[in-house]
Amino acid sequence: MNEQEKIQLLLVDDEASVVDSLAETLPWESIGVVNVFKAYSGREALEILSTNSVDIMISDIRMPGMSGLELLAQVRRSWKKLKFILLSGHAEFAYAQQAMAHETFDYLLKPVSDEEILSKVALAVETVRKERDEYRMHERVAMAFQESLPKLRGELLNELLQGFKYYPGRLESRLDSLKIRIGLGEPCSLMLVRVEGQLLEMDFYSLSLIEYAIGNMAEEWFEDRFRLWSCKSVHGYLAFVITPTSQSAGELPPEELEQELRQKASQLQLSVERYLRGTVSVLISQRGEFPRDVKRLYDDLLLALRRQVGNQNGLFVQVSDEIEQQPVHSLQKLYEPPLLLHLLESGNWDLTEEKLTGIWNELNQNWADSPEHLTEVFFAVYSSFASFSHKNGRELAAMIGPSLSDVAGLLPSRSISSLQSWIFDSFRMLRQSVENEARDDREIAVQKIKNYVQKHLVEDVSLQRLADYMYMHPVHVSRIFKLQTGENLSDYVLRLKMELAASLLANPAMKSYEISLQLGYQNPNYFNKVFKKYYSLTPQEYRQKLESSRED
Structure with missing residues (x-):
């Protein structure tokens, strides 16, 4: 038997004959007890506990020197998981009842039969094994969680980069559980690293090692002044949220911290070239507030990458304020997660309607007179509805009707009001169609159940x-x-x-x-x-x- 599976019992009584008889005559192995220790006083019991792993103890309440209750008090201080069974005569029962109710696993009233003792200990054995199983399960879960931390941290950062919205309390809870040391409202910057050149020609495994090495290098270069939180973004770049350590924030003004950040990012770029024999472009964002500005800063870095880096390799870019001044802005609600198609596929109609309402409100508030934005929303919503219909094995026209599914002339996108009518009428028809199908499926299933029952x-x-x-x-x-x-x-x-x-x-x-x-x-x-x-x-x-x- 595995050492971790062994159940060990300690018998304590000042009457040696009672202890010896119980230890030697009862079939302890039949209930899972492997070893039985014997003690003839409370002091001797404590000595055995200090040198042996004991799971269950049976002790008489009345013993000279140290009573069973005094022994129980000592045991509870140092061996909290030990299952304590108290032997009590009827005369002492009222005296010990309260202590037993709160601190003992069970009790036995003298005179007690062998069957009663074995029955009580068997229950204790079962409890010990159950607790061990639960502990091992907890350990396995904790180990799996620990091993998954980098992946889970990366997934959370990716969600924030894409604009996923979290309630403050929910986000704080996730940051805490993932051991990410960054506070809401804390100043932060973003760094984007694009792996380039011959490094991109590597196989997946080798490239993953390179990216891992770059992350480690970044940690080494920044650790004395900054904290890093990184991921591989959905665009295939290494993204880092950078926050100053508490000590750095107290010692240096913001301007000097930004200068330090640029120097360390430049050193990282040189280190990749020197030690990994590869090329990367590095972009540093302006300062922002976490988590409010994370998506905006990331979008600024992507824009700078397209405009200022393009197909060139090995560039270092500090994003300026000027890049933020764009004459036309893109729609946010339409593309921030969860996406409309994903909400449709999840079957959560209330959240889907809330998403559509948010898309239309943003459009109506900012771009009601922009034909391009109206058309963009129309095509995005139409494609989501069509894709969802096809995944349900039907054409969109069959679910929302031919008039709503007809895109000839793009009539729904001619005005904000016509687009609103088309979006929500189509959504209601789509929902009604799916719910009717679900009712039909249930009806078929229930009729099949009834037929089976009757037969x-x-x-x-x-x-x-x-x-x-x-x-x-x-x-x-x-x-x-x-x-x-x-x-x-x-x-x-x-x-x-x-x-x-x-x-x-x-x-x-x-x-x-x-x-x-x-x-x-x-x-x-x-x-x-x-x-x-x-x-x-x-x-x-x-x-x-x-x-x-x-x-x-």
Whole structure:
């Protein structure tokens, strides 16, 4: 047996004969106890505990020198997980009851049989094993979480770069759980590193090692003044959120910190060239506030990359304020996660409608007179609706109707009001179509369940059997039946059985116990009880009532 699986027991009593007898005569192995230690006083018990791993202790309450309750108090201070079973006589029970209720695993009242002792210890063994399993599971989860931290941190940063919105409390909780040391409202900058040249010709594994090495280099160069949080962005670049350490923020003014940041970013670029024999372009953003400005700063870096770097390699760019002054701005709500298509696919209609409302509000507020923005929104929403329809195995016209799906002349994008009508009318038709399909599917499933129940009524029509037949989870079977019919599945089965029983009782040749067996009730008394609860009459009384009505 694995050392971690062993259960060890300690018996404590000042009567040596009692301890020796229990230790040597009871079949401890049969309940999972591997080793049994013996102690003849509280002091001796503490010495054994200090040098051995003990899981369960049985101690008498009345002992000279140190009582069982005093021993319990000592044990609770140092061995909190140990299962303590107290032996108590009837005379001491009232005295010890309160302590036992709060601090002992269980208690035994003398005189006690061997069976009682084994039964109590077996429960303690089961509890110890359950706690160990839970601890090991917690350890595995914690280890898996620790191993996944870099990936989880990168996913969160990517969401922020794309504009995903978090409630402040929710974001703080995620930052804390991922051990990311950055506060809401804290000043930050972004750095973008684009791997270039021959490094891009490497295979995936080699390139991943290079990117990992660049991240480590960045940590080394920046660690004395800054904290870094990095990811590989959806555009394939290495992105870093950079915040000054508390000490740096207190020692240096913002201008000197920015100068230090530029120097360290330049040193990183040179280090990649020297040690990794490759080329990277590095871009540094203006300062902003976390998390409010993260997406804006990232978009500025991407714009600078397109305008000032382009296809050139090995450039270093400090983004200026001028790049932020754009004559035309892009739509935000339309492209920030979660995307419209993803919300449709998730089946969350309320969030989808909220997303559409946000898109239209932004458009109406800022770009109501811009034909290009209107057309952009129309095509983006149309393509999401069409893609969703196709993934449901249908054409868009079949779901929202031919008039709404007709894009000839792009009439919906001619004005902000016509676009609003088209978006929300199409959404309502799409939702109604999907919900109708869901109802049809439920109706088909429920009819299939009913057919099976009616065909196998006198056999096994348990929920599990029905779930196996439908290839569904039992809970799902129960829910869709109740949702579609308004009746619990168990009530439906019972109703059919009782109706069949009532019809069989109309045949005087069939005895009550025969009907019981035919309906699958092996115990006629139980059948009588169920029948009476349903009809408020016993089977015999029901039969007599039928006969009386015939005579009348």
